[in-house]
Amino acid sequence: MSVKPEQPAPDYVPGHGLLAERVVVVTAAAGAGIGAAVARRCLEEGARAVVIGDTHERRLAEAAAKLGAEFGAERVASVVCDVTKEEQVAALLDAAEPFGGVEVMVNNAGLGGTASITEMTDEQWSLVLDVTLTGTFRCIRAASRRMIARGCRGVIVNNASVIGWRAQEGQAHYAAAKAGVMALTRSAAMDLASSGIRVNAVSPSLAMHPFLEKVTTAELLTELKGREAFGRAAEPWEVANVMVFLASPYSSYLTGEVVSVSSQHP
DSSP states (O other): OOOOOOOOOOOOOOOOOTTTTOEEEESSOSSSSHHHHHHHHHHHTTOSEEEEEESOHHHHHHHHHHHHHHHOGGGEEEEEOOTTOHHHHHHHHHTTGGGTOOSEEEEOOOOOOOOOTTTOOHHHHHHHHIIIIIHHHHHHHHHHHHHHHHTOOOEEEEEOOGGGTSOOTTOHHHHHHHHHHHHHHHHHHHHHGGGTOEEEEEEESOBOOHHHHHHSOHHHHHHHHHHSTTSSOBOHHHHHHHHHHHHSGGGTTOOSOEEEESSOOO
């Protein structure tokens, strides 16, 4: 495989009101990655309110304060949420009720790790599957029940990964979980179509953020960037843009799809 020359990232695109007056809930949104970028983008696109969740209490509070200072504290709420805990998922969605209830659910929470299949423990396998796949299921189930109860033609957007399509050494648990998110997206879309609820997913490959740089060697990052069509990682906001499109009326006839935010797909 030839290594692609690195091209510069494009300019940031301003908001166009794609989510005007919508109430959005985003999981795993306290860091500097895709979840945080989605929360910001939704506010820029006119969301009435964004409720963010994460397991890291301090970073979550900081993220909410930063968004509130920029977009108005009355438009931002946060709840510590571990998606492996059904009661915490419920509490996250409860926080959207004062704004009118969840209308867009963005399931970004996921957990990775590297381990050979011969060395992987049951605990490693189970934790990655519970956060990444079952956690997404819990959030879809909880959000869709509330949407249906209110007669809301809502939208659910899941975060999958190209790892769900292609093989990568040491990623059996994460690949299985993300492939499961893709299949879950398609099946949930069919279950919820009669209620007017759309379910889609994005499948990013490499989105650069500070945490990724901390846990990945420079050599591997260089290799992964070289596989990309533009010779660089995506900016988290570039993935967020696609998620916002899937959440917006511009994708009104799109459901059960997994959109590759990458040149890497089957």
